[in-house]
Amino acid sequence: MGKVMRVIRTVKEMKGVVRAFKRVGKSIGFVPTMGYLHEGHLSLVRAAKKENDLVVMSIFVNPIQFAPGEDFERYPRDEKRDFNLAEKEGVDIVFVPSVKEMYPRKNLTFVEVEEITQYLCGGKRPGHFKGVTTVVTKLFNIVMPDRAYFGKKDFQQFKVIKRMVEDLNMDVEVVGCPIVREKDGLALSSRNIYLTEKERESALALYKSLLLARKLIEEGETSAERIKEKMKEFILSFPHVKNVDYVEIVDQDSFKSVEYVKERDLIALAVFVGDARLIDNWVVGEEL
């Protein structure tokens, strides 16, 4: 039996506890989440446990990173289930602030990464990354982690946060962890819960289109335009695909589109399957 996980709901208590640990020289690994945990989140916890004395997970569905009309209200929440999964995985402290606790009055201060947030999900969800970088800054200031763990399913988010940390001289190592997939290849996401059984089959379109891209590249195709076109066509052949939000092939640092594909480029896509907006990506040359 492991230790009992501590549940903290206030900024004040979280700050106090963390600072006590820091004073005695303990290192802190931090896994920020929006809850409704899956194996992807748990893989971050395992990475954090290996490298730190203490693992803190936050569960907070951050309203300011959702645009009006997005799924803030219906985003899945299940605290009890999350606490069980987190405790079993060995999380030491779970930080679950209310919206009021995180934003006690109108928030006027924002942290924004420019340029690289104009593309992909940033282009399609204006204000999204501004909400993400602002809440992550707040969480970093509260939790004071030595290392923070992010999944590479949100590859752009991972890079945006890395850039923010470097630009603002924050004292955190930002660690990116590989995408975790179901046996059939579907990238794990809390939003997969939105899918009906039939839609779940169509959701494989994302992963399979990345396999297609890899095959085309292996066969010698270099034109980003042709690869993207073939991917889109392929994705739209799945019955429950409503809409391809984007398929892009970009430089993984600038996030600008490339004309010819090369190693390290990022192939990223967002697709609406039923009511769920799903994302996936592959860095050319890496495992898939």
Place this chain on the structure above:
Amino acid sequence: MGKVMRVIRTVKEMKGVVRAFKRVGKSIGFVPTMGYLHEGHLSLVRAAKKENDLVVMSIFVNPIQFAPGEDFERYPRDEKRDFNLAEKEGVDIVFVPSVKEMYPRKNLTFVEVEEITQYLCGGKRPGHFKGVTTVVTKLFNIVMPDRAYFGKKDFQQFKVIKRMVEDLNMDVEVVGCPIVREKDGLALSSRNIYLTEKERESALALYKSLLLARKLIEEGETSAERIKEKMKEFILSFPHVKNVDYVEIVDQDSFKSVEYVKERDLIALAVFVGDARLIDNWVVGEEL
């Protein structure tokens, strides 16, 4: 004879030194400046020395808080003089990074306080406070102060930084210190060096217009409009006044204009005297 002051020019060394002090439980007082020190800065150092084990001063003329056409290039710099003054006052560490050290590549990440930066100097100098809050965040992350000291001559800056710290859950106490004036009332400013002898006389217009406002209020005047009009007229009667940038009477929290003056309201002004843009202010009911 006091201790020798340590001069640090790199972020890495500054971070290392500060963290060593933090580990042994020392508190850090921080005085961020753009150098060309005067008695105002030194009063901040004295306040910091009273309340902290260690006093760190930064000297950095931050390019991103100057708009094109402002005085970034000609802003007065004199390192030797500054080091002497700082050391005499008991500063333990002076942090003097180069622009390249603070911005090693194009900075993409900005911290911005919205709404309250739209008025007064924020309204007249677009982007100014965005540059200030960004560099102050960087400096806070590097220096990790327990307390940071700001002069209330830049009253709006003091409040903007206070708001930023609260909104982002930063672990710093923001301390505002009273304006330091010459014997005749001129608020100390590094920019006073721009004034010729004749202009120096006209620069008193700012302080004297605040005295006029106080007198009007004491006599029962409550109309912000009438007070502002009389102040402007008075200021423009000084020979070397080029232009009144603004005279405003605002709520000191929202920075919105008030119609009727009451205690705690802020009377703030910016005036071009010769080539110098000078600012001053008075909080109604406080000392002047």
